[in-house]
Amino acid sequence: MGVTVLQQYPVPENKTGTYVIELLTKRLLALGATQQGQFLVDCESYLSHPQMGTTKTVHILHNSEQPASVFSILESGTKNIHVIADGLFDLLMMKLSQHYTSKKQTKIESKGPRFELGDFCVKIGSVTMNQSFKGVLVEVEYRPCVMANAVWGLLREFLQGLLGPTINIQPPQHLVSRMNEIYTPIDTIYQYLEHFSAYRKVTGLRSS
Amino acid sequence: MNQTINVDQLNSALTSLRTLRSSVSHVFETLSNGLRADHGEDGKDKFLSELQELLNNVNINVRDLEQTVNSLPIPTAPFNLGNTTFLSQDTTQDRQALYTQLVNSYKWTDKIHEYSSFAYTLLNQNSLKRSNINSATKRRGKMQSNHNVAPLQVDNVINNIGRSYNDMKITISRPFASNAVVQINLSHVLKAVVAFKGLLMEWVMVKGYGETLDLWTESRHNVFRKVTENAHAAMLHFYSPMIPELAVRSFMTWLHSYVNLFSDPCKRCGCHLHHTSMLPPAWRDFRSLEPFHDECKQ
Numbered sequence: 131m132g133v134t135v136l137q138q139y140p141v142p143e144n145k146t147g148t149y150v151i152e153l154l155t156k157r158l159l160a161l162g163a164t165q166q167g168q169f170l171v172d173c174e175s176y177l178s179h180p181q182m183g184t185t186k187t188v189h190i191l192h193n194s195e196q197p198a199s200v201f202s203i204l205e206s207g208t209k210n211i212h213v214i215a216d217g218l219f220d221l222l223m224m225k226l227s228q229h230y231t232s233k234k235q236t237k238i239e240s241k242g243p244r245f246e247l248g249d250f251c252v253k254i255g256s257v258t259m260n261q262s263f264k265g266v267l268v269e270v271e272y273r274p275c276v277m278a279n280a281v282w283g284l285l286r287e288f289l290q291g292l293l294g295p296t297i298n299i300q301p302p303q304h305l306v307s308r309m310n311e312i313y314t315p316i317d318t319i320y321q322y323l324e325h326f327s328a329y330r331k332v333t334g335l336r337s338s
Numbered sequence: 339m340n341q342t343i344n345v346d347q348l349n350s351a352l353t354s355l356r357t358l359r360s361s362v363s364h365v366f367e368t369l370s371n372g373l374r375a376d377h378g379e380d381g382k383d384k385f386l387s388e389l390q391e392l393l394n395n396v397n398i399n400v401r402d403l404e405q406t407v408n409s410l411p412i413p414t415a416p417f418n419l420g421n422t423t424f425l426s427q428d429t430t431q432d433r434q435a436l437y438t439q440l441v442n443s444y445k446w447t448d449k450i451h452e453y454s455s456f457a458y459t460l461l462n463q464n465s466l467k468r469s470n471i472n473s474a475t476k477r478r479g480k481m482q483s484n485h486n487v488a489p490l491q492v493d494n495v496i497n498n499i500g501r502s503y504n505d506m507k508i509t510i511s512r513p514f515a516s517n518a519v520v521q522i523n524l525s526h527v528l529k530a531v532v533a534f535k536g537l538l539m540e541w542v543m544v545k546g547y548g549e550t551l552d553l554w555t556e557s558r559h560n561v562f563r564k565v566t567e568n569a570h571a572a573m574l575h576f577y578s579p580m581i582p583e584l585a586v587r588s589f590m591t592w593l594h595s596y597v598n599l600f601s602d603p604c605k606r607c608g609c610h611l612h613h614t615s616m617l618p619p620a621w622r623d624f625r626s627l628e629p630f631h632d633e634c635k636q
Contacts, residue, residue: 249617
């Protein structure tokens with residue numbers, strides 16, 4: 131597991147999401163990347179029942195890179211608590227449907243091709259919520275290194291080269307506090323949740 | 339000198355023993371043959387006188403032997419045969435004949451030694467020298483094998499090097515008899531395993547932080563395969579059989595410079611990634627330890 135950076139790629143006016151994905155795919159293939167299947171990251175959020183006191187939100191996420199795991203993040207005010215469990219956790223959530231109700235209309239996912247280029251793994255995902263297109267997320271993983279602090283300059287250089295000079299690249303909010311720690315899969319999940327939450331708040335929808 | 343006299347005396351003693359044996363066997367031979375035709379009429383008397391003469395011979399020989407044996411010096415201590423004594427304890431039959439072969443080969447090497455020293459003095463008188471025979475003899479005094487060093491000394495050298503780095507952890511194990519296999523954890527960047535033969539480095543394998551370490555399988559990441567390749571080059575570059583400690587120390591210093599493998603850009607092109615190989619600067623200069631891409635190092 132290497133350090134991963136998730137970056138939003140803005141879809142230009144009067145262009146579609148498919149156009150952007152094709153453009154980035156073309157750039158990657160020109161660099162010498164090979165496509166290695168598809169990937170999918172999805173997120174479903176549950177609200178606790180009002181009878182249980184203050185309402186809390188639980189986000190359940192799956193990542194095709196870790197297919198046997200279910201990631202859950204509980205938002206409780208200032209602090210987020212995460213639990214990594216195996217596939218049975220989904221069934222457990224169904225049992226708990228009396229206490230936690232799913233917000234079906236906010237189920238959101240990022241899905242698209244997965245590329246390998248040397249030691250990099252690049253995923254270009256189109257984000258959809260309820261079948262409506264929301265934007266493009268580019269995930270870049272540098273697999274040999276486990277410390278975000280050491281590898282940030284290198285990842286930034288790679289992203290800048292891939293996405294073009296117009297995109298402003300900053301370290302992800304979640305990583306800033308964890309620069310000197312060993313990177314784990316949950317750090318990727320937090321980054322996806324950050325972006326998904328931002329997309330949910332945006333009301334302006336554009337068809338793909 | 340004392341030894342040569344001993345050998346002469348021993349030889350004469352052995353000869354007299356042989357004569358005694360032959361004369362005794364002669365007596366028994368005559369006895370077993372009994373009366374013969376050439377003894378004639380009064381064969382009995384003739385036979386007895388012949389026997390008498392032979393026995394007299396035996397007597398003389400016994401006296402001779404006694405004399406020579408008495409003049410032999412008594413060995414002060416039991417003979418020390420070194421490790422060859424164990425040869426006799428070998429249970430397999432055909433191995434017991436090895437002792438003679440051993441002695442023969444010893445004689446051979448002894449002769450070779452003698453001849454070569456003659457040849458050396460002869461060649462030395464010749465002023466037309468085309469080989470560096472002289473420099474070789476000068477160095478011979480200091481020559482020592484660094485393949486066969488006590489494990490404790492190896493441990494000391496490596497641990498001393500390990501103590502001078504805070505972010506490089508060195509652990510020694512000996513999975514293959516007495517030769518050390520050293521595992522190096524360099525911060526959170528890389529892991530390396532170095533196989534030693536005595537104090538000489540024989541093999542290096544570099545892998546990523548999360549990978550399992552063993553001597554033979556390569557890393558799954560391109561960058562560490564490249565670093566392994568470069569580490570082999572460095573190992574050969576620093577190789578010095580005369581001062582092995584310096585070689586190990588220089589190599590460790592060089593390896594330690596990989597602590598910034600991902601964070602420092604190439605000194606020549608100023609970029610992290612090379613545009614064709616997509617690798618970070620995986621080469622470190624031997625002297626300055628500055629990071630370079632493989633393609634930029636010239």
